[in-house]
Structure formats: C-alpha cells, structure tokens
C-alpha cells in the first residue's frame with residue numbers, strides 16, 4: 085500500500101478563498117466542492133447517472149442509516165458502498181455521531197461510546213469510535229470521519245469543555261482503530277489505496293475551545309480536517325465567526341471541510357473564506373417540499389402564483405429541468421403529489437448548488453468576474 | 456383543415472396479428488403498440504426524456520384526473536396537454552367515464568350524464584358526453600374517446616342491454632359534439648390537423664350485445680374503435696373470447712384498441728389476435744409496489760431472497776436499470792422506501808412492456824422467429 089490515498093493540490097489561493105484538486109481513490113474532486121447527501125445509498129429521487137451528468141464528483145453517505153439498513157456487513161459483502169449503489173466516483177461517510185445524537189432522545193453516552201435506539205424499530209445499538217470506524221471501513225468510503233460527540237446548542241462552557249475532551253479522546257481512538265484496519269476496506273486490493281480519515285474540530289461556540297480542539301487534532305495528524313458542531317441553531321454571524329477563527333488554525337495544505345452548511349449564499353461565503361468542502365441536506369430536502377433555489381432567489385413552487393407561469397423555473401439555469409419544463413407544470417406536480425415532483429425539483433436544486441460552486445471556482449481561477 | 460389527422464397503414468397482416476403505422480398529429484406510432492399511462496400529466500415517477508429514450512410514441516392521459524386537477528381550462532391556456540407536460544409525441548385521453556364510475560360509489564346516472572363527487576375533496580361534478588368532449592378537446596389529445604357507461608361485472612342481460620343502449624346514444628352525442636368542436640383544440644392552427652375520436656364497443660359479457668354495439672358504432676363511422684368494459688374482474692378466458700368475437704366486427708382498415716389490458720403474456724396474445732393498441736396501469740402501478748416483470752417471469756423485488764443478489768434485475772433486458780443496478784440495490788431501495796425505487800422500477804417495467812411489443816412487431820414483420 086505505497087500509493088498515496090489522498091492528494092490535495094492547491095491551484096489558486098488568496099484572500100478570497102482557494103481553488104484546488106482533491107485526488108481520492110475514486111477520482112478527482114475540484115474544490116471548493118459541495119457534496120450532495122445520499123443518506124441511505126441514494127441521493128433521494130435521483131438516478132445515479134443524473135448526478136454524473138451534473139458533474140457531482142463526491143457524494144456523502146450516512147453511516148447511521150446504512151448501518152441500520154441494509155447493514156454495513158451486507159454492503160461489505162456486496163463489494164462496498166460504491167459497488168452496491170453503482171457510484172464509481174468518490175464517497176464520504178459521516179461517523180454516525182450526528183444521527184445518533186439528533187435522532188435519539190434516550191441515548192446514553194459513556195466514555196466507551198453511545199447506546200441508542202434505532203429510529204426504525206426501537207432496537208438497541210451501541211456505537212463506539214472503534215465501531216464507527218469498522219462500519220465506515222466496511223462501507224469503503226474514500227473519506228471517513230472521526231466519531232465525535234455532537235454538542236447541543238446552546239451549551240455552557242463546562243459542558244462544552246467536557247464534551248470537547250471526550251471528542252478528542254474519541255478522535256485518538258478513531259484514528260488508532262482506523263489506521264489498524266483501513267486496509268480491510270472492500271476495494272483496497274483492487275485500487276492499491278486505502279480510505280482516509282478526517283478529524284473534526286468541536287468546542288461549541290467558544291473560540292478558545294475551538295482553538296484547543298484544532299491544535300490537539302493537528303497534533304494527531306489527519307489528512308484533512310472538518311469543522312463540526314455548526315448549523316445547530318446558532319445565529320449565522322456566529323457560524324461565520326467560528327469558521328473564520330478556526331480555519332487559520334488548520335494546516336493550509338490539507339483540505340478543510342465545514343459540515344452541514346448551508347444556503348447558497350452561505351456556501352459561497354464560506355468557500356470565499358477558504359473552506360474546501362461542504363455538504364448539506366438542504367437542497368435535496370427542500371426540493372421535496374417544493375422550495376427551490378434560483379438565480380432570482382428562493383421560491384416555493386407550490387405557490388398559486390405559479391399555476392399558469394409558462395416560464396422556466398430559473399431562466400439562467402441550464403439544467404435539464406429548466407430547459408424543458410415550466411413553473412406551471414412543476415407546480416402541478418407538487419399539487420398533485422406526483423413522484424416526478426421530487427425527481428425534477430431535486431435535480432434542479434442540486435444543479436443550482438453545483439453550478440454555484442463551479443462559478444466560485446471559476447472566479448478563484450480568475451476566469452470570471454466576482455459574484 | 457384539409458390534412459388527414461389520422462392515417463393507419465397496415466404493413467403486415469395475417470392469422471398471427473398485424474403490424475402497422477398509425478400517423479397522428481403528434482407523430483407516428485408503430486402498432487401493435489402499448490401505451491404507458493400518464494394519469495395526471497405524468498407517467499408516475501418518470502421524467503419525459505426517459506419515455507423518449509424508451510421510444511414510447513404515445514402515452515395516455517386521464518381526463519377525469521386532469522379535469523379535477525389542474526383543470527382542463529388551465530391546460531388549454533397553457534397550450535394544451537402536450538405543451539403543459541412537455542410531451543411532443545402523441546397522446547390519447549380516455550373519456551373520464553371509467554374513473555367517474557370506479558372512483559365514485561355515489562354516482563348518479565341519468566340520460567343526460569353522470570353526477571359524481573370528486574375523490575379529492577368530495578365536491579360535486581357532472582359529466583355528460585358533451586362535457587367529456589369539451590374537456591378532451593381542451594386537453595388537445597391526438598385521440599379522444601367517446602363517453603360511455605362502464606358496466607359493472609357481473610351484470611345481467613337486462614342491465615347490459617340498457618347500459619349498451621345508453622352508451623350508444625352517448626356515443627352519437629359524443630361524436631356530434633366532437634365533430635362540431637374539434638377544431639377548438641389548442642394546436643389545430645399550428646399543425647393544421649384536428650384531434651380524432653374513437654368509439655367504444657360495450658355490451659358486457661354477451662356476444663350478441665357486443666355484436667350489436669360494434670355494428671351500431673361502425674354505422675356512426677369513427678376513425679378507430681376500442682373494445683371497453685374488459686378486465687373488470689371476468690375470467691381471462693372470457694376476456695379473450697370477447698376480444699376474439701368482436702375484432703372481426705370492426706373495420707379491418709381502422710385501428711382497434713383494447714382498453715385496460717394487461718399482463719405481458721396477455722398483451723402479446725391480444726396483439727397476435729389483431730389488436731393494434733393497448734394500455735394498462737399495471738406496469739407502472741406494480742412497479743411502485745415492487746412487482747417487476749422480467750424475461751424470467753414476475754418477481755417481487757422486496758423479497759428477502761434478493762437482499763444479496765448482485766445480478767441484474769433481468770439479465771436479458773437492455774434498459775438503463777438492468778445495465779447498471781443490482782437486484783440487491785433495488786431491493787434495498789424498496790426496503791428503505793427510497794423515492795428512487797419508484798423511478799427505477801417504473802423505468803424497467805415500461806422498458807419491458809415496450810420491448811415486448813417491439814418484439815411482437817419484429818415477429819410480425821418476419822424479422823425474428825415466433826415467441
């Protein structure tokens with residue numbers, strides 16, 4: 085296993101962000117990148133070739149959901165998540181921590197890990213850093229995430245301090261177990277590469293704790309770093325501040341990933357601050373509810389004012405939906421609860437997000453004027 | 456309006472069925488043809504370009520559903536159903552009769568028409584032959600259907616006799632109103648053609664009433680004829696018998712359409728008896744429940760035995776689903792209630808139906824040996 089499993093090349097860098105290429109076992113990702121969320125081995129409602137046509141280079145899978153159904157051991161036997169879902173490009177998996185905490189009111193946290201109940205059938209399960217690594221290695225993602233405690237918001241300093249310490253001990257355990265077992269991922273022999281593990285900076289909304297978290301993680305030496313625990317209900321200005329304070333503490337030559345953000349203007353803002361990777365359920369989840377993002381702003385396609393609007397959803401969008409269908413038709417599909425509504429709405433929203441990031445990259449490359 | 460709006464050319468004809476080309480205002484249909492059902496201006500879960508890629512040349516819209524939502528006048532203002540749903544190929548609409556009768560237990564039938572309640576909100580509505588024609592003309596289908604009473608099964612001779620008489624009077628009223636107003640369809644000026652109206656043979660399960668119905672309809676001189684009132688619960692042998700008895704009573708040079716059938720082996724059987732057109736919700740509805748049709752027979756993809764089946768759904772199918780995804784993945788999508796399940800299952804089932812009809816046509820052309 086001598087080949088490098090992650091290579092990050094920065095092509096442009098400056099005060100207005102940076103542009104790069106992240107090379108992973110399953111292909112190249114141009115950064116800054118937005119990663120569509122494919123929770124249960126599917127970006128909801130979209131056939132995989134639509135994602136390829138949108139030029140999505142990396143998507144995210146949810147460890148918690150895949151562990152529960154269909155189960156990571158089944159996916160391992162099927163050759164890993166890439167083969168199981170027929171997605172040959174890069175995959176990132178979260179640690180399962182976020183769902184364990186957000187979907188389980190009766191969870192029990194100990195030094196060892198978290199006991200929780202399945203949101204599907206109430207059955208009891210236990211996740212530890214080691215178990216999260218085992219699951220992610222079985223799935224065979226290109227990038228796995230350290231298992232962390234997801235701090236509630238608001239949380240006082242003492243609570244944040246204790247949580248941070250636990251998360252740092254879990255990060256060390258995650259890394260030790262991952263390094264010892266990453267060669268067990270399903271495609272390691274075939275590609276002669278291994279999965280990669282990113283650390284996650286926590287520390288609540290306290291700048292000094294965030295600093296300490298970043299420093300302790302950097303000492304552990306991960307190939308990339310995430311900023312977690314944001315978009316949990318805090319004001320947007322605070323999100324921005326934490327990101328701005330934390331980014332300079334992370335190695336400039338490693339990819340930097342802000343988890344779970346955001347609206348189109350937020351992902352542009354954070355990309356221009358130097359963030360390389362982002363993910364969010366917003367474009368896909370909002371699409372299923374008829375909330376669509378366009379160059380003219382957000383709109384709710386269910387609104388009666390679109391009932392006879394023969395224009396395209398977004399006149400500036402070149403996606404297959406805007407090229408073919410009218411707002412009136414999209415509105416009808418929602419009103420009639422047609423399953424096609426989710427397909428077309430999701431396709432457009434993701435096209436819009438990916439186009440937004442492409443435009444930021446072009447701007448960073450100097451090929452188009454600033455947005 | 457001198458151009459012919461329907462041209463039916465028979466290319467091969469014999470004891471084992473006939474092959475032809477039906478030319479409509481919105482393109483050519485190779486017959487025998489299976490027509491996917493697009494109830495509410497959408498073949499459920501499928502983007503229109505998938506249907507084009509499957510080479511579907513004609514699809515069916517449901518007058519009852521479109522009348523209720525979004526409303527035929529709205530669709531007329533949007534340029535008609537073709538433009539509203541961005542489907543440039545041929546469309547057939549039913550008369551609304553079937554849904555008025557099957558979705559309304561409290562319907563009230565008079566000589567004038569049917570009063571019924573919307574299944575959506577319970578509101579009261581009235582359909583007459585004239586109103587059904589007005590709605591279908593507003594939608595602008597290439598082929599509209601006469602408004603008929605849908606006889607329940609079983610029905611005794613007296614009931615069938617009375618229903619037949621009413622349906623024949625309604626057929627005459629349908630035709631008179633249609634001929635007087637067909638030039639009002641949204642695309643008439645643009646294409647310099649008009650929609651076409653087909654008559655529907657009824658008569659329950661009584662051979663002599665079917666014969667009388669056919670004769671009376673032929674006297675009215677429609678450009679095509681349907682056999683209705685089948686697949687209502689009668690044994691399959693009886694369906695076959697009625698079709699076999701009725702076909703010779705219809706003009707050999709006009710298209711013959713059997714409504715609402717059937718399973719793959721049935722559509723093959725009827726095509727080989729000389730039926731030119733068929734439609735059925737079965738492939739699309741079954742798909743959403745995980746019932747899939749393959750060259751190896753039917754299968755329920757939810758079955759546990761497919762959980763780790765890495766093979767394609769149908770090894771002999773060339774559709775995009777069978778080319779890319781495994782049975783294990785399709786089974787997972789159903790188990791996880793992922794919206795992608797409906798998309799992929801529908802795509803395969805329709806591909807299978809359309810491929811089945813294509814194969815019958817090739818056989819009738821003598822280019823492949825008999826199935």
Ligand SMILES: [Zn+2]
Pocket residue numbers: 397398401402403404405406407432435436
């Ligand atoms: Zn678009």
Ligand SMILES: [Zn+2]
Pocket residue numbers: 768769772773774775776777778803806807
């Ligand atoms: Zn197939």
